[in-house]
Amino acid sequence: MALLVTGGAGYIGSQMVHELVDAGERVVVLDDLSTGFRWAVFEGAPLVIGETGDQALVARLIRDHEVDSIIHFAASIVVPDSVRDPLGYYRNNTVNSRALIDSAVRNGIRHFVFSSTAAVYGNPAAVPIGEDAPTLPISPYGWSKLMTETMLRDASHAHGMGHVILRYFNVAGADPQGRTGQSSAAATHLIKVAAETALGLRPKLEIFGTDYPTADGTCIRDYIHVSDLADAHKLALHYLRSGGIPLTLNCGYGHGFSVREVIETVKRVSAIDFKVENAPRRDGDPARIVAASERIRDALGWHPRYDDLPTIVSHALAWERQLMARFPRDTRSRGLVETA
Numbered sequence: 262m263a264l265l266v267t268g269g270a271g272y273i274g275s276q277m278v279h280e281l282v283d284a285g286e287r288v289v290v291l292d293d294l295s296t297g298f299r300w301a302v303f304e305g306a307p308l309v310i311g312e313t314g315d316q317a318l319v320a321r322l323i324r325d326h327e328v329d330s331i332i333h334f335a336a337s338i339v340v341p342d343s344v345r346d347p348l349g350y351y352r353n354n355t356v357n358s359r360a361l362i363d364s365a366v367r368n369g370i371r372h373f374v375f376s377s378t379a380a381v382y383g384n385p386a387a388v389p390i391g392e393d394a395p396t397l398p399i400s401p402y403g404w405s406k407l408m409t410e411t412m413l414r415d416a417s418h419a420h421g422m423g424h425v426i427l428r429y430f431n432v433a434g435a436d437p438q439g440r441t442g443q444s445s446a447a448a449t450h451l452i453k454v455a456a457e458t459a460l461g462l463r464p465k466l467e468i469f470g471t472d473y474p475t476a477d478g479t480c481i482r483d484y485i486h487v488s489d490l491a492d493a494h495k496l497a498l499h500y501l502r503s504g505g506i507p508l509t510l511n512c513g514y515g516h517g518f519s520v521r522e523v524i525e526t527v528k529r530v531s532a533i534d535f536k537v538e539n540a541p542r543r544d545g546d547p548a549r550i551v552a553a554s555e556r557i558r559d560a561l562g563w564h565p566r567y568d569d570l571p572t573i574v575s576h577a578l579a580w581e582r583q584l585m586a587r588f589p590r591d592t593r594s595r596g597l598v599e600t601a
Contacts, residue, residue, distance in 0.1 A: 263287035264498075265328045267313050267361065268335030269306070270297025273376070273432055273487055275441040277332060278303050280491045289326045291319070292335065301441050314357035319364040330372040330501070331365055332494055333358065336406070339449050340380065340545040343402035354405035359412055366420045372501040373413065373424040374494055379483075379513070379550050381407040381428060388517075389483075389553040392428070392509050400545030410509070417507055425497040425505075430483035430513030430552050432490055434573040435580035442487075442580030451520060452484065452574060455527040456581045458535045466535065468520050470542035473549075479520035481549040483513035486567035486576070496561040508560055513552025514568045523570070530574045 264281060268274040269290030274297065281288050288306045291313065302308045307326070311318045313335050322328060336354045337343065343350040358375075365373055380403030381396045398404045410426050417424045433452040435442030443453045458466040471478040493512050500508070518526070528534055557563050567573060 262329040263289055263326045265289055265291060265319075265322060265326070265331045267291045267331065267333045268297065268376075270294055270299060270302050270308065271334060272441075272443045272445065273490060274334040275301040275303075276436055276487045277334070277491045277494055278306050279436065279440050280488070280495065282306060284495060287326070289322060289328065291322060296445050298444055301444065303440075312357060314360040316360050316364045319361060320368050323364070323368040323370065329370060330374075330498060331361070331370055332374045332376075332498070333361060334376045336376065338378075338402065340400045340402045341449070341543045343400050343405070344544045347401035350401045350405045351408075354402070355408045358409040362409075362412055362416050366416055366422060370422060372498060373417070373422055374497050374501070375409065375413055375424065375426045377406045377410055377426050377428045377509075378403065379428050379430045379511070379552065380545075381410065382547075382550070384547040385550070388549050388551045389515055390511070390551065391553040392511055392556055399547065402545070414507065423501040423505065424507050425501060426507075426509040427490075427493060427497060427512050428509065429490065430485055430511070430550060432487050433484045434486040434488065434567065434576040437488055437567070437576060439579060439583060442577070442583075444584060451482075451523055452527065452577050453581070455524055455535075456531070456574070456577045459527055459531040459533040459578070460581055460585065462581070462585070464536065466524065466537050467540040468524075468537060469540050470546065471539050472542075475519055475548060477519050477521045480546055481517040481519050481551065483515070483517045483551045484523070484570060484573055485513050486565070486573050489565040489567050492566070493557060493561065493563050496563055500561055505560075510557040510560060511552040511554055512557060513554050514565060515552055515554040517549065517551040518570055523574075526570050526574050527578075530571050531578055
C-alpha cells in the first residue's frame with residue numbers, strides 16, 4: 262500500500278516525503294505547484310500535478326497507486342493574505358479539503374492525517390494553549406482550517422476513517438541533511454526572512470508591531486523544527502495503523518521566543534548585523550502563541566530532536582546559502598529560477 266501526500270512539493274510536505282521514503286514508505290505526491298517546486302520532491306516519488314479538489318484525479322491516484330493513507334498539507338497559509346482574500350482561502354483550504362475528504366471516504370482510505378494550525382485558537386486567554394482551549398480564530402486562514410477539522414471529524418465519525426489532526430505552531434528550519442527547506446517566493450516566515458536579510462537578499466527586516474502586551478512589545482511564537490514536525494506525522498501514521506482512536510494534537514515545543522529574540526539569534530548565529538525597522542501591526546496576528554505539548558508527547562511518544570533556537574536558525578541559514586548557490590535571485594520579485 263502507498264501514502265498520498267498532498268502539497269508534497271512545498272516546504273513541510275517535501276520534508277515529509279523525504280522522511281517517509283527514508284523510512285521505506287511508498288509515496289505519491291499531489292501538488293499544483295502554485296507555491297511548491299518540482300525539484301523539492303524526492304526523485305523516486307511520483308509527482309502528479311493537480312488540485313486536491315479534483316475528485317476524479319484523486320480517485321484515480323488512490324486506485325492506481327493502491328493508496329490507503331493520506332497526509333494532507335496542501336493549503337494557502339499566509340495569515341495577512343487570508344484577510345485580503347478570504348474567499349480564495351476558503352476555496353483552497355476548505356472547499357478543496359471537503360472534496361479531498363469526500364474522495365477519501367468514497368475510495369476506502371483508512372488513515373487521514375491533517376495539517377492544521379495554532380491559528381484556530383485565535384488570541385488565547387492563557388498560554389501555553391491546550392488542545393481543549395476555545396477555538397476562536399481571528400483570521401480567515403484560521404477559520405478555513407477549523408472548518409476542515411470539523412468536516413474531518415464528522416466524516417470520520419460517520420464513515421469510520423481514522424484520523425489525526427495536528428495543529429502546527431511556527432514551523433522553521435530546514436532539512437538537517439540539506440535536501441529541502443523553505444523556498445517559497447516572498448516568504449513571510451520570520452526566521453526565513455531574517456536569514457535572507459542577514460545574507461543580503463533583503464534590504465531590511467520589519468517588525469510588525471512593537472506594542473503587544475509582551476516583555477519586549479513584540480509577538481511571541483513557539484518555533485518547531487520542520488524535521489521534528491515531520492517526525493510527529495510519522496508517529497501519527499503509526500498510531501493510526503496500530504488502531505488508535507481519532508486525536509487532535511498540538512505540534513510545538515511548549516516555550517516561545519519574541520520577534521526581537523529571534524532576530525538577535527539570527528544575528529548571533531550568522532555573525533552578521535542587518536537593518537531592522539519597526540512597522541505597524543498586521544491584521545490577524547495574536548500577541549502570544551505557545552503550545553501545551555504534553556498530549557502529543559504522551560499519545561505518540563514524540564521526542565523532539567531539534568528543540569533549540571540556534572540550531573533551527575543554523576539549518577535555515579544553511580538552506581538559504583544553498584539556494585543562493587543554486588538559483589539566481591530577482592530581489593524585486595523574490596522569484597526562484599532553476600538553473601541546475
